[in-house]
Amino acid sequence: MKRFRGQQLFELIRTFWLETIREPETLFWGIVFPVLISIGLGLAFTQKSEEKFQVLVISERPTELDSVLAIYGRAGEYKGRPAQVWRVTDKVLGNAEFNFVRSDLRSAIVSLKRGEADVMIGDTLGALRYHFDPHNSQAQLVYMKLSAMLKSPSVRTEDSSPVEPITLKGVRYIDFLIPGLIAFGLMGSMMWGVSYTIIERRSQKLLRRMVATPMRKSNYLISLMAVRTFMNIIEALILIAFAALIFGITVQGNIAALITLYMAGNLAFAGIAILISSRTHKTEVGTGLINLVQMPMMILSGIFFSYHNFPDWSIGFIRLLPLTAMADGIRSIFNEGAGWMEILSPTLALSVLGVSCFIIGMKRFKWY
Amino acid sequence: MLQIEVSKVVKSFKDVQAVKGISLAIARGEFVALLGPNGAGKTTLVEMMEGLQKPDSGEILIEGKRWKQHERELRRSIGISLQETRFAEKLTVHETLKLFASFFAIDDEERIGEVIALTGLEAKSKSRVGTLSGGQKQRLALAVALLNRPRTLFLDEPTTGLDPHSRLDLWNILHELKTKGETTLILTTHYMEEAETLCDRIIIIDEGQILKEGRLADLLDERSRNLDELFINLTGKKLSDDPSLISQQ
Ligand SMILES: Nc1ncnc2c1ncn2[C@@H]1O[C@H](COP(=O)(O)OP(=O)(O)OP(=O)(O)O)[C@@H](O)[C@H]1O
Ligand SMILES: [Mg+2]
Numbered sequence: 271m272k273r274f275r276g277q278q279l280f281e282l283i284r285t286f287w288l289e290t291i292r293e294p295e296t297l298f299w300g301i302v303f304p305v306l307i308s309i310g311l312g313l314a315f316t317q318k319s320e321e322k323f324q325v326l327v328i329s330e331r332p333t334e335l336d337s338v339l340a341i342y343g344r345a346g347e348y349k350g351r352p353a354q355v356w357r358v359t360d361k362v363l364g365n366a367e368f369n370f371v372r373s374d375l376r377s378a379i380v381s382l383k384r385g386e387a388d389v390m391i392g393d394t395l396g397a398l399r400y401h402f403d404p405h406n407s408q409a410q411l412v413y414m415k416l417s418a419m420l421k422s423p424s425v426r427t428e429d430s431s432p433v434e435p436i437t438l439k440g441v442r443y444i445d446f447l448i449p450g451l452i453a454f455g456l457m458g459s460m461m462w463g464v465s466y467t468i469i470e471r472r473s474q475k476l477l478r479r480m481v482a483t484p485m486r487k488s489n490y491l492i493s494l495m496a497v498r499t500f501m502n503i504i505e506a507l508i509l510i511a512f513a514a515l516i517f518g519i520t521v522q523g524n525i526a527a528l529i530t531l532y533m534a535g536n537l538a539f540a541g542i543a544i545l546i547s548s549r550t551h552k553t554e555v556g557t558g559l560i561n562l563v564q565m566p567m568m569i570l571s572g573i574f575f576s577y578h579n580f581p582d583w584s585i586g587f588i589r590l591l592p593l594t595a596m597a598d599g600i601r602s603i604f605n606e607g608a609g610w611m612e613i614l615s616p617t618l619a620l621s622v623l624g625v626s627c628f629i630i631g632m633k634r635f636k637w638y
Numbered sequence: 639m640l641q642i643e644v645s646k647v648v649k650s651f652k653d654v655q656a657v658k659g660i661s662l663a664i665a666r667g668e669f670v671a672l673l674g675p676n677g678a679g680k681t682t683l684v685e686m687m688e689g690l691q692k693p694d695s696g697e698i699l700i701e702g703k704r705w706k707q708h709e710r711e712l713r714r715s716i717g718i719s720l721q722e723t724r725f726a727e728k729l730t731v732h733e734t735l736k737l738f739a740s741f742f743a744i745d746d747e748e749r750i751g752e753v754i755a756l757t758g759l760e761a762k763s764k765s766r767v768g769t770l771s772g773g774q775k776q777r778l779a780l781a782v783a784l785l786n787r788p789r790t791l792f793l794d795e796p797t798t799g800l801d802p803h804s805r806l807d808l809w810n811i812l813h814e815l816k817t818k819g820e821t822t823l824i825l826t827t828h829y830m831e832e833a834e835t836l837c838d839r840i841i842i843i844d845e846g847q848i849l850k851e852g853r854l855a856d857l858l859d860e861r862s863r864n865l866d867e868l869f870i871n872l873t874g875k876k877l878s879d880d881p882s883l884i885s886q887q
Contacts, residue, residue, distance in 0.1 A: 281739075289726055292728040
């Protein structure tokens with residue numbers, strides 16, 4: 271009897287595995303795609319060689335700006351338009367290039383709307399006036415830098431700079447991103463790999479044929495989850511290896527704790543995946559449900575940028591999301607050297623969530 | 639001893655009463671054909687016997703057991719080929735059979751080889767299910783149904799989509815099972831000839847009710863000299879428009 275169950279589970283796992291690797295799309299979305307994202311975002315945010323700013327000049331009378339530019343600026347071109355270019359070299363904060371483009375008010379506003387420029391400079395009776403949206407932090411930055419430069423154009427910040435650049439491991443954007451991508455990849459792979467597969471097979475009446483045999487129903491779901499978890503581990507390992515190679519990322523904390531937390535995450539999302547796919551026959555409904563779960567977490571859980579940008583009252587709620595718990599936990603192990611103590615509560619919470627969702631899903635489950 | 643007992647079974651869907659109080663008894667080793675036009679309720683009736691649909695009322699006993707209490711046991715002793723069957727497209731024929739064999743705790747390659755040979759799928763055993771033709775898929779469904787040497791075999795239109803040659807092959811397989819006498823067969827079909835040559839008893843169903851049942855010889859009289867005529871007289875409908883059968887008869 272025991273042997274019988276084992277054989278059944280083994281065959282189910284074997285066939286799910288074969289089906290997974292025979293699907294070329296899984297290889298792309300599971301492995302190539304996350305690596306591409308990490309390259310793209312990693313390069314875009316870490317190698318800030320030189321910042322370029324466009325400033326629209328709409329003043330009609332000569333201002334102090336013109337007299338400064340006469341000394342420090344040189345005639346050039348910015349995106350095909352004639353511009354006066356002021357380059358500021360700064361070893362500490364990075365070089366910056368300010369491109370002053372003359373424009374009339376109407377076309378300047380169009381440029382602002384398109385996000386091509388953030389700041390306009392006009393004048394009132396010869397005195398400079400900055401026009402920008404105060405909620406736009408990029409515009410604020412331009413304004414601050416520019417007004418400081420105009421006050422003392424010849425001072426080079428790097429000489430007497432009170433700024434100490436932090437070069438510690440774990441504070442770069444890529445250090446923030448990679449753990450998030452690992453958690454995010456796990457969620458996507460479970461939602462599509464488990465939920466969508468189940469719904470599709472239910473709609474094709476494949477599930478029905480399976481349960482018309484003495485197959486144990488739980489074995490079917492367990493093997494699907496197991497194969498997905500195994501795939502996720504491979505995907506995560508490839509991403510980590512890649513990040514270590516290209517960006518020099520290392521795990522600073524406890525690796526066993528990392529593995530435990532990661533497995534709890536697999537359990538949590540597998541459980542959620544079973545729950546949302548437990549009844550519907552329609553893949554369209556399935557896609558909707560998957561997005562309903564994924565979308566809020568993708569935005570709120572701080573995968574691509576920190577959730578501390580959201581209002582304070584929402585942070586408590588955001589921290590309760592399973593993806594937040596996972597991403598924060600993995601990040602703390604990667605970047606903050608965290609160990610068992612720090613991941614204990616998220617691991618427990620994720621496991622309990624996963625098991626409860628699985629049990630409820632299994633109870634509601636429609637095989638046909 | 640009765641292999642299957644169905645009493646006063648009723649099944650409705652939203653707006654149709656698919657089965658309207660059918661009772662029948664099938665003896666061990668008996669081969670029974672369910673014959674009826676599209677929408678007669680054959681599949682619904684058979685799937686209730688297979689434990690895949692629940693009757694609204696009435697009772698079904700397989701080997702004296704109810705589905706509700708003995709599902710696991712019954713699943714092990716029956717073989718099923720559904721009218722609409724699909725298997726995972728990415729697996730090969732052999733892998734599919736091996737998977738299903740594991741559900742029945744069959745651990746020997748021999749049995750898998752046997753059903754592959756029996757259904758003439760030797761050349762396709764390493765092909766993916768997604769690449770099989772419709773008829774080959776039907777044969778795979780039959781192979782899966784036969785894997786566990788079922789005591790009760792349910793085949794829902796097993797020959798639809800098969801070419802005349804494959805149909806004869808299937809009839810031969812079933813003939814062999816019949817000579818061994820260990821299997822009870824419930825077969826739905828639209829083909830008179832299939833019912834005639836294979837089955838001990840024919841049950842004609844239309845609109846969820848049994849119109850007539852019995853041995854072929856007992857069903858016929860001077861007004862209905864063959865099954866086709868009988869069928870038209872009973873239902874006012876023709877059973878089959880398949881030209882391949884006409885040419886064979
Ligand atoms: N799941 C369902 N939902 C609603 N109606 C159904 C369902 N299944 C069957 N029916 C209806 O019940 C009736 C009997 O259908 P059934 O499939 O049993 O016919 P059948 O005799 O097998 O026909 P065929 O020869 O075409 O296979 C039909 O009117 C059908 O529309
Ligand atoms: Mg039918």
